[in-house]
Amino acid sequence: MTMLVWIVGCVAALIGAGWVFRFIGRLTGGTVFRDMEIATAFGYMLALASVGLGVWLFFFVEAAVFFRWAVQGFIGFAIAAFLFRLLGRHLGPNSTRRLFRQMPLTASFGIMIVLIYAILAIFAGAIAPHGQEEVFAQVNLLPGGNVAMGGDPAFPLGTDQIGRDLLSRLIYGAQNTVGIAFATTVIAFLLGGTLGFLAATLGGWLDQLLSRMVDVLMAIPSLIFALLLMTIASAWAGSQQQLLTVYMILIIAVIDSTRVYRLARAVGGNIVVMDYIEAAKLRGEGLLYLIFKEILPNAMAPLLAEFGLRFCFVFLTIASLSFLGVGIQPPLADWGTMVRDLSQFINFAAFSPLTAALPLMAAGAIALLTVAVNFVVDWMLQKSSGLKE
């Protein structure tokens, strides 16, 4: 109740401040202030107040460690994205330079993050200081590497309950989680794209059959269906944990290929009625030529955007499944499982902020990649549709 009073009071005070701000502005006689609505003035005041609160928290409140980290991270990433864009504008071939010139900062941030993740995933073995399954004698080391606090400089982020290096596991997580999600998306696209284009070109009973099947599969919420099938897959896999991961890839690929099928069929259906397809058919070209040489190049832009979005969904589904304990299985390091295993540390936030940040780091690694991909896709869609409003 008191909180509600506080909020209402703050809003009222800001509106008052906005009115005063506009009034003082009008004394100077500018047209900007004459036409300003009270809501806009309120917006300026709100922005001013939140920036002020942020600065106060950042510099004067000792306990706001997490806020300080978040702000530092935000500014750091923004500067890095800016530098990356600057680099892209002056290096490389002309075409990419032109691309970078019209790029918003969010998109260059997205591309930078995706590149970093790709490098981490490919060279995880060389970058990580230890192996992902390597078990050390030092158990439950605190992060920070401070010996007096119960850390060890050899393990910057500490070790877990059975003595595995957490930094290495985070880095290997990029390889496992991102790699598996990528493979799943590729399979989903091969399956859904092929069937969708086939349905669009051939039509008739094949189209009807596939479309109705997809309708049914899409009527079941995907995470629920994945969990149901994982139950059965775990019975099939028995004690072979590696097999379960393979089953998971196949299950999620099939479930997500239904969405790809819908898009591929819709896009393909629009292209099939074009005159150049008719001409190709009259020339006597075969089905494969039609699909790969005529339809696919023209459907590339929407499919590429869908690939990005689909990757995000697949990635989040796999992370959720792992978080629930039925996804990627140990000993493979993976971010979803790490979040679940480390989640209890969050209760130590007041005493050791770095320890509490561990589960957030694993979860944040997932969030960062999906946000980055979404930024890139958002920019691509905006560019290809030419929408400015």
Added chain:
Amino acid sequence: MVSVTRIVLQRLVLGLLTLFVVSIVIFIAVNMLPGDFAQAILGQGATPEAVEAIRRDLGLDQPPVIRYFQWLGRALQGDLGSSFAQANFANFTGTESGATTVAAQIAPRFANTMFLAGVTAAIAVPVSLVLGILAALYRNSAFDRVANIFTLSSISSPEFFLAYVLILFLAVLNPLLPSLSNIYSDMTLGQRVERTLLPALTLTLVVTAHMMRMTRAAIINLLASPYIEMARLKGLSPLRVIVHHALPNALAPIINVIALNLAYLITGVVVVEVVFVYPGIGQLFVDAVKIRDIPMVQACCLIFAAAYILLNFSADILSILSNPRLRHPK
């Protein structure tokens, strides 16, 4: 002229048909288990005699088609079978807790989940509508840009990330709300809401972003049309143009996205319920998946699918009602 009732009936029949086919899919999926139920129940202690007895008990010696209709018939009467885990537990302890049937276990948890979804919807729908209208009103301003970045980030973060961030700030660092949502049947409404608030806020963050973006997009789509131009030239204020002239015509897509998000709420609660140990149907489902409690998994799946289909159906109907043009399909 096709009457509205006929369209509604058509959609209803289609929805029921979909549900029927979905139940077949679920049944087939479950019957793809290696071995069968009997071995799944007994696990390692499966002697041939015991397997035979359970098989007869559950009617597994009958062909699958007959078993499917038996299962469906019982499910329609509210009998979803008995939970393996609870039956085992009762056998072990020798007590009759009474809650061995799936239906008896699901009922209270289903109510809890609906409560959580209700609280979330009560917060998320008004907030996202207001924010969406504001973003459309002040489009391309600093407010719109910031809102865009925030919504895009919260859509694409996994639910457990948002959940743990909220726990960190609202439960651990500033103990305002409890981080565990243990709910009993004899709590007052105020206590229940307090315990439910943190999971509800997490879901709100996820859902609001999506609804707000769609509201903004639906309104902005309309702003280029001539009648809006006319209203603006008449000298109406921007707020009046949007709320009185653009919003009614943007209602169909907005209703659609709200219903879709509510459908998401009913299924997306799974992860959030696990994080907050909220005693809802999602947690029950995940537990059942882990211990392979097949009747429970089957029943939860059916309920989730039914809720999903029902909400999609109502979205369809509402958008047809709100937009007469949809009543005349080409």
